[in-house]
Amino acid sequence: MINTPYYLIDKTKLLHNMEKIAYVREHSGAKALLALKCFATWSVFDLMQQYMDGTTSSSLYEVKLGKLKFGGETHAYSVAYADDEIEEVLAHSDKVIFNSISQLQRFSNASANHTRGLRLNPQVSSSDFLIADPSRPFSRLGEWDAAKVEAVIDQISGFMIHNNCENSDFDLFDSMLQQIEQRFGDLLHKVEWVSLGGGIHFTGEGYPLDKFCARLKQLSERFGVQVYLEPGEAAITMSTSLEVTVLDTLYNGKELAVVDSSIEAHMLDLLIYRQSARMVPCEGDYEYMVCGKSCLAGDIFGEFKFDRQLQVGDRLSFIDAAGYTMVKKNWFNGVKMPSIAVRQLDGSVELVREFGFDDFVNGLS
Ligand SMILES: Cc1ncc(COP(=O)(O)O)c(C=O)c1O
DSSP: OOOSSEEEEEHHHHHHHHHHHHHHHHHHOOEEEEETTTOOOGGGHHHHTTTSOEEEOSSHHHHHHIIIIIOSEEEEEESOOOTTTHHHHHHTOSEEEESSHHHHHHTTTTTTTSEEEEEBOOSOOOOSOGGGOTTSTTOOSSBOOHHHHHTTGGGOSEEEOOOOSSBOOHHHHHHHHHHHHHHHHHHHTTOSEEEOOSOBOTTSTTOOHHHHHHHHHHHHHHHTOEEEEOOSHHHHTTOEEEEEEEEEEEESSSEEEEESSOHHHHSHHHHHTTOOOBOSSOOSSEEEEEEOSSSOTTOEEEEEEESSOOOTTOEEEEBOOOTTTGGGOOOGGGOOOOEEEEEOTTSOEEEEEOOOHHHHHHTOO
């Protein structure tokens, strides 16, 4: 039995998403690049690279990881590159997408022989959270003035537009795309490729995949562009769990259970968005607040129902623990970092990575 805490990636569940991505590629002509910011656990790239065209990145290190561990087509994007990064970024990418006209100009000589793109900001998004809204007031994420972009159009061959956030509503995707077409149509006619970024939850149950494919194809044909998608969450949704063990139980007005993990250290994204972790099943007469073992008073995974009283040593499993979770794990309080295990397609579970005291020490000095 693998010692907890550990993340368990189930390749059969991952495959379910991959097959939907492959369907969209086939029926829309769009290419799909894994957004490494969301998920970068390279030990399952062997499966993912069979169903996706490559990766996109948010930094020099991600672009290198994508090139070296995933292969295929590698897009480089960053909110801002430093002078001492650009050479390596170019060496490890097929396309570089600059966030601003000033970055494009700053690196115009260095990138003269590279395929270049620019991020557009359509000033419309589907985000419910200001902190995650690329179109928030005064957003630094991309250029929004078509006239300014027109002036540098001969230096680029494509655009990246990321304005969907956790969007499972096809009609909303469609209406925002219409606004983009209206606003930037003249520019789109002048380029060869357009990436629509991530945030489209097209692998979710019930998403109208055929309508989605037809809409992507229509975009591609209308403007004569190769369309790219950058799925992060859609690629890995529901594929991974965080496995933990109960270390203590107590009653302080509510039944509490303390586990050998921490929401702040191991599921940070949920804490940032004030969301609860999820467990399935979550039924029964016994309700517990499941808490982490860090010193943070609000280190709480959530309140869950069980069909039994919890005991020290019980194992619990939080579902949907891959996206923006494994990439954000940290050493807060020196809490043991979760190992990484993979359930292979044949059902066997393999422990692929363990972290120890040396990793904790080496992250500091
Ligand atoms: C530029 C870009 N592409 C792709 C993604 C991936 O988005 P998601 O994981 O929601 O699909 C993001 C997420 O922030 C992004 O900023």
